[in-house]
Amino acid sequence: MLLLLVVPFAVGRQAMHGVPVYQLDGAFQTASGLFRLVDGELPGRDFFPYLGIGPVFLLFPLFLAAGADLTASVFSSYAVTQLVFQTVVGVLAMLFFPRRPGRAFVVGAGIPAVVSALALFRPEVYAWLDGLVGIAAIPGNSLRPIRAAAPYLLALVAFLLLRGGWTIRRAALLGGAAGVVMAVWSNDYGLASGGLILVLTSILVLVRGWTPRWRGLVALWAGAAAGFAGAGFLATAGGFVPLLRYNLVDVRGDQFWYFGPWAPADRIYSIGDLVRSLANEGALPALLVLVVVLVLAVLRPTVERVLVLFLGGAVLAGGVAATIGGHTGGYYWAFVLWGWLVGALLVARLVIWGVRRLAGQVALPRAASRAVAAVAVATLAASGAAAVYEARATGGDLARAGGVYVPELGGLLPPDFLDQVEAVDGVDVVEEYSGLAGALNGPTEALNVDSVIAALGGERDAFADFMQQPHDLVVTTAPSISWTSWGMGANWWFYRELFRAYEPTLSSPLTVNWTPAAPREWLPVPCDVVGGHVELTTPDTGMYEVDLTYDGPGRGSRSFSMIENNLTAVASAEGFLALDPGADEQSFPVIIRDTGEGSRTLSVRDVSGGDGEVTRLVSCTASLVRFPAGAATQEIYSSYFRAPIDFTDANWDRGISRGEAGFFIYYTEMNWSDLQSATAVRFADGEVRRIVDLQRTGTYGDLINVWLSGPPLDPDAIGAPNEITYLP
Structure with a gap:
């Protein structure tokens, strides 16, 4: 059991060497709720955690132990995600081999530990099972692996309680655990997990004839009600109703239209659409496994089989809730992973059954069993040692690559972001997305949310009113991040004040700082x-x-x-x-x-x-x-206005092709139509080139490559932010 903790802690330690700088979803979204808790704020009463209460609370102890700074948040998210991955496999192994559940759990949990240790040296491991290993082992943008842990934690509780028999006390405890998960976990998996465990347990009680039947069921559901209300009001210090309103009214009311993708094919309007979304994400085999488990549970409704069925149904329901409530795209991964694991464990059961049949005729030496155990322990020890070594080496690698240690953030920061740290430290800052300013100064107490995208429903009006006040500094994402084009339009109530009465400065490769300026009349x-x-x-x-x-x-x-x-x-x-x-x-x-x-x-x-x-x-x-006089708004946002996209890599220099005459802009229907109607372009230096080809491409987003006559272009003269004019 101790060896199982080594890899998660080593993976977390490796991740926390570097300070995160990407100010969209991800590390900062996770950190904002933890910073709020450190400041003595509570969800519902003082702020609304977009990822749910439970995942934030689960991270909090390790976050405190690691120093309660930004990289401590990274450490806790990676370590807990690894522990959750191990728990997922361990719980399923325990349900398939219930005679020795502790040993089964340890062996099952050891497999992800070894896999994750290997991934430290060979990152391609994360691509295994169509990328499922990476999704399950890495926190991602919004703690999906931790959010999907709710049914496994409930299954663990249910197994420990029900394997010892059915009593009123155990029924109340199980119901209370379900109610707690429903109250404090994330919207997608909390309600689905708690509700389903209550229903399946009730069916199991009736089918198996457990007694006391009706008093036990009353205790189960009464415990759920008490757990839901008690945990909700306790965790929020009385702010449970506002939190429910935010989750079930504000979020539910806006997420369907607000977040992309927006094609009709990405939305669910019928059972056929739902089946198509399952097929597109490779979930149909897992659905077949679920049917097999259902049949087995009906034929012989044991606690273990019903809990395996519950796990499959809960992670499927969580994916369906997110897909129907929002859009398709990556929400069935937990269900697909369940299908892979259950299929593998079914095969393992058959193999062990065959070996036991053989053992009835040929005696197997006890030494063989001990040898297998010794190999397992040695593998875990070697994996843990390798993980620790790699975690230590990563810090040196980042330092040699130019990372600068910032004590307030707890890790190594890329040099390009040092100016941004200096600019925001100790200043009254409003951030579009929670970022470095929030990590240094703490969240904005006047707001209940720490990112514009979380300002849904009534919180949008509150944030908009807040933006009407003068602010010393406002930080937004740089136009080099493609999703900025969506944020500017979807959150125009936020951006219009910046374009009207602020002056921008490109403060780092990923951020823009806005300071007050005299507005011009539109x-x-x-x-x-x-x-x-x-x-x-x-x-x-x-x-x-x-x-x-x-x-x-x-x-x-x-x-x-x-x-x-x-x-x-x-x-x-x-x-x-x-x-x-x-x-x-x-x-x-x-x-x-x-x-x-x-x-x-x-x-x-x-x-x-x-x-x-x-x-x-x-x-x-x-x-x-019209932007404030002297503001560099036109130049910084030139990619959206009249210039190529300001992007540089081995093939492009400020949006200009290095190898042949061409540039690229964002694909929109209007841009595509305008270019198709044009025959040539004129650059800011007066040079005119004939258009020879247009290509729609998705290499760096949804783009248009414009290929021109003549030799390669000079990016110093015509690259972003220089103006391009279309000629008929």
Whole structure:
């Protein structure tokens, strides 16, 4: 058991050498809730953890023990994820070999430990099982492995309680555990796990005729109610109702239309859509395994078989809840992993059964069993030693690569981010996404959420009001991150204040710092609703703001419309922005790279399971956005306006091809149409090149490669942020 702890701690130690710098989902999203707890804040009462209470609480002890700084958060997330991975395999092994459950758990948990130790040296291990090993062993963007641990923790409790018999006390304890998980775990797996264990346990009691039957069932469900209310109000210090409102109203009401991808094929409108999503993610074999387990549980309803069935049903339900509530894409991984593990354990049971049949005729020496145990212990010891060695070596590697140790963050920081640390340390900062400022200064106490994307429902209005106040410094993600194009449009209520009254500076490769500046007046331009689209007058290239009034399908609707803004270029958006179905007006930016005939048509597309009109456009007004005098906004965001994408690697220099004449921009329907109508381009230095080919590519996102006549271009003269003009 002690050896099982070595690899998780070594993996966590290796990860915490480097300070995370990517200010979107991931390490900072995890850290923000932990920092809130350190400051004495409690979920529901003081803040809303987007990942659920349970996962944050689970990380908190290791976070404190490791120093309660940013890298301590990284350590705890990696270590706990590894422990969860080991627990998942160990619990299943225990259910398949219940005669010696402790030994089965240790042997099962040892397998992920060895695999993870090997992955420290051979990262390709994470690609095993179609990438499932990596998903299960790495925290990822939103602690998916830890969130998916809820049913396994419940199964462990249920096994320990029910294998000793059915009593009123044990029923109440199991019900209480289910209620606690339902109250404090994440939206996707908490309710599904707690509800399903209650239902299956009740069925098992009735089928097996356990007594006391009805008093036991009353104790089970009463315990669940008490556990749900007690844990909820205790963990939130009385703020349970606001937390439920945020999770079940604000999040549930917005996540379907707000988050991408936005293609109709990525949404679930029917049973057929659900089956298709399962097939696309390779979950149909796991569904077959679930059917086999169901049949076995019906034929012989033992505690172990019912719990294996529960685990499969719970992780499937969690994936279905996330997919139906939001969109398809990577939510069935826990179910697929369950299918692989159960299939392997079924084969192992058959092999052991065969060996035991053979042993009835040929005696096997006891020494063979001891030898197997010795090999297992030696393997774990060697794996742990190797993991510790690699974890120690990583720190030296990062230091030799130029990492600078920052005591306040607890790890080595890339030199390109030192200026950002100096700029935000001790300053009143508002962050689009929780980042280095939050790690140094602590979360913003005036807000209940630490990222704009978590400001859903009523929290969006509160955050918008907060942005109306003057702030010394606002930090956003850099335009080099493709999802910034979505954030600017979807959260225009946040960005419009920056473009109106702040001056940006590219403060690191991944962040932009905004400081107050004297605002300029925005110029009104004509805007009309004509039929089912918007006609926008465009006297100049650049950014426009459109205020659109419409009749939507209503809050919570599973249908919504998207309006063309020629900006959002990620996750099948193709230059379209989702309209809030529960609102009757929405403001959003529109990017015009080519004025056309002095006006542009902004089309509308519906994401719906039906054929009828989803949204009726009523009216609109618009303005040409003008940035504060002297601000470098146009240059920093040139990739969206009139220049190539500012991207450099071995093949591209500031968006210009190194080997042949060409550049690339974001793919949107409007950009594609404009380029198809053009025959040549003129660069900022006056040079004109003929367009010879256009290619839509997904190498670095959804892009358009524009290939031109003549020799390779000079990126110093025409690369980003230099202007490109389309010629007919």
